[in-house]
Amino acid sequence: MSGTRQEIGPYEYMDHFKKNTALIVSMDKEGKLNVMALDWKTIEELDGNSVIRAQVAYTRYTYELLTEGVNEFTVNIPSNEINHAVDIAGSYSGRNIDKIKEARLETIPGKRTKVPTIKNSLLSYECQIVHSCKSDMSSHHYFYGKILIAYASDDITK
Numbered sequence: 001m002s003g004t005r006q007e008i009g010p011y012e013y014m015d016h017f018k019k020n021t022a023l024i025v026s027m028d029k030e031g032k033l034n035v036m037a038l039d040w041k042t043i044e045e046l047d048g049n050s051v052i053r054a055q056v057a058y059t060r061y062t063y064e065l066l067t068e069g070v071n072e073f074t075v076n077i078p079s080n081e082i083n084h085a086v087d088i089a090g091s092y093s094g095r096n097i098d099k100i101k102e103a104r105l106e107t108i109p110g111k112r113t114k115v116p117t118i119k120n121s122l123l124s125y126e127c128q129i130v131h132s133c134k135s136d137m138s139s140h141h142y143f144y145g146k147i148l149i150a151y152a153s154d155d156i157t158k
């Protein structure tokens with residue numbers, strides 16, 4: 001992995017976005033981070049903004065952070081190098097362990113958000129929550145994050 005990335009538009013490299021499980025990073029008011037595996041995600045338009053819609057179950061620690069923590073999240077599509085993190089992020093709760101440390105993930109400070117992105121991702125998106133509501137599934141909630149900036153690894157843009 002080259003480790004370098006460039007800014008892209010929200011709808012570029014959608015094939016990678018669609019086919020891979022994402023890692024969503026959220027943060028509490030004190031700056032504590034959490035990462036969760038996220039399959040249910042779309043990119044769409046809301047009130048003229050490109051947003052990521054993340055579907056998160058009420059039982060997740062991530063739900064707690066998205067509703068009570070900072071009003072932001074990042075979505076990261078892992079490369080093979082960090083794909084092992086999906087199992088950890090999707091099997092344990094951040095209530096009990098520090099999954100970022102456990103998965104040996106490195107973070108990159110956000111340019112437009114307090115929440116960082118994850119190093120060695122194919123795609124990363126810094127998002128500000130602009131809307132949230134009950135999802136069609138009663139156990140889940142939709143969070144709509146306006147995409148403030150998006151990046152693609154040089155490994156997929158070259």
Ligand SMILES: Cc1cc2nc3c(=O)[nH]c(=O)nc-3n(C[C@H](O)[C@H](O)[C@H](O)COP(=O)(O)O)c2cc1C
Binds near residue numbers: 034035036093
């Ligand atoms: C491949 C995979 C995809 C997942 N996708 C979602 C999802 O889209 N939404 C969701 O609420 N949970 C999803 N989960 C479950 C959460 O990632 C899992 O319950 C996690 O442990 C919750 O972590 P948290 O309590 O730290 O938020 C997924 C799990 C896996 C393994």
